Amino acid sequence: MARMSEREFEAFQGFVLATKLFWTRDMFLDLKRAYGSRLTDATIASEEPGPDRVARALEGDVANQFHGWFERHLQRMKYSGRLGLVPYHASRRDELLKGLDMGLVDGVLELDPDMALPDYYTSVDVHQHPGGVWNDEIAGLVYERGARSTTPLLTRDRDLHERFADIIRGRRPAPRDILDMGCGFGKTTQSLCEVNPEARIVGVDLSAPCLRVAARNAAISRTRNIHYAQKDATRTGFKDQSFDVVTSTMLLHEMPAGEVRAVISESLRLLRPGGLMIHLDFLPPDDEFLTYLHIGHSFRNNEPWMRSLMEMDVAKVMRSTGFEDLEIEPFEESPGALARAGATWRFPWTVIAARKPAQVT
Numbered sequence: 001m002a003r004m005s006e007r008e009f010e011a012f013q014g015f016v017l018a019t020k021l022f023w024t025r026d027m028f029l030d031l032k033r034a035y036g037s038r039l040t041d042a043t044i045a046s047e048e049p050g051p052d053r054v055a056r057a058l059e060g061d062v063a064n065q066f067h068g069w070f071e072r073h074l075q076r077m078k079y080s081g082r083l084g085l086v087p088y089h090a091s092r093r094d095e096l097l098k099g100l101d102m103g104l105v106d107g108v109l110e111l112d113p114d115m116a117l118p119d120y121y122t123s124v125d126v127h128q129h130p131g132g133v134w135n136d137e138i139a140g141l142v143y144e145r146g147a148r149s150t151t152p153l154l155t156r157d158r159d160l161h162e163r164f165a166d167i168i169r170g171r172r173p174a175p176r177d178i179l180d181m182g183c184g185f186g187k188t189t190q191s192l193c194e195v196n197p198e199a200r201i202v203g204v205d206l207s208a209p210c211l212r213v214a215a216r217n218a219a220i221s222r223t224r225n226i227h228y229a230q231k232d233a234t235r236t237g238f239k240d241q242s243f244d245v246v247t248s249t250m251l252l253h254e255m256p257a258g259e260v261r262a263v264i265s266e267s268l269r270l271l272r273p274g275g276l277m278i279h280l281d282f283l284p285p286d287d288e289f290l291t292y293l294h295i296g297h298s299f300r301n302n303e304p305w306m307r308s309l310m311e312m313d314v315a316k317v318m319r320s321t322g323f324e325d326l327e328i329e330p331f332e333e334s335p336g337a338l339a340r341a342g343a344t345w346r347f348p349w350t351v352i353a354a355r356k357p358a359q360v361t
């Protein structure tokens with residue numbers, strides 16, 4: 001396969017990102033205005049508020065069709081277009097694979113070549129990433145490069161992960177052991193190491209290609225308090241009560257409801273008494289129009305489990321599992337993001353936290 005030109009690739013990805021920004025701001029506002037004007041119709045205004053009403057009101061609306069088309073096809077262009085992430089990385093496969101193993105520190109990475117991946121994980125090309133994040137040795141690098149335009153309004157790529165690591169540190173100072181479930185290529189895991197240099201941080205994920213990128217990044221940044229292991233977050237095999245904090249970032253919406261319940265039970269089992277479970281994910285926004293868009297995003301971005309998470313009573317599941325001191329709060333992914341909510345498209349970021357009782361009865 002001929003090596004793709006870096007310049008052409010960067011120019012194309014820059015175009016996709018710029019168009020995505022246009023979609024995030026201008027097309028979003030056009031659609032919001034279109035819905036606002038439909039609400040002046042007495043029949044629509046009298047309907048039960050909710051995403052179904054928005055869907056009925058916007059059926060056949062051109063701004064709605066453009067908005068959905070751009071969302072679906074920009075993501076497809078980003079991954080699979082002629083200058084997309086997948087063909088670009090495939091055209092550099094050998095050199096990328098060499099780079100992945102360079103400088104790895106012994107003991108940082110533990111892969112399980114016999115790991116059976118669950119059907120929910122292998123049956124969907126999540127994010128429209130052909131083959132998902134697991135099916136190709138270089139899939140972790142594709143995902144890492146692709147994540148740069150997942151949240152296009154964030155100017156600093158790692159910002160939200162750093163902010164979340166700070167929140168965790170604020171709620172559980174001086175932890176000894178932290179587990180990051182569904183760690184991907186280690187964005188939150190790495191931030192956790194930086195803000196908790198005295199702690200041991202473990203990241204687990206199903207994807208060997210992502211974990212290889214995570215371990216390479218740990219080598220580059222010379223991070224020593226980190227360990228990555230290929231494990232299923234629903235049954236990690238770690239000993240009972242071996243962590244002070246169990247966390248995840250964007251894991252829960254990528255698994256069916258039964259697996260989310262299993263992650264919450266596993267978190268309880270793994271925590272020491274008084275330990276903190278804290279997940280960062282997406283829950284339905286308190287707004288029918290934004291909820292309608294979030295449901296649409298789950299279809300258009302191949303994220304079916306976003307919808308089951310939206311329908312789940314997460315607080316009830318945490319309580320019935322045995323957690324206390326529940327907190328479900330909006331998360332500000334960048335400075336001022338909550339104050340600007342509704343002015344641009346954004347994910348409904350939510351911190352989902354609870355404590356394991358100090359006295360287990």
Ligand SMILES: C[S@@+](CC[C@H](N)C(=O)[O-])C[C@H]1O[C@@H](n2cnc3c(N)ncnc32)[C@H](O)[C@@H]1O
Binds near residue numbers: 233
């Ligand atoms: C959207 S990515 C988020 C990655 C990372 N936490 C981040 O914030 O960049 C979701 C991750 O969850 C992983 N995952 C999905 N199901 C899992 C499971 N049962 N156990 C462990 N990891 C899982 C995927 O492989 C993927 O890396």
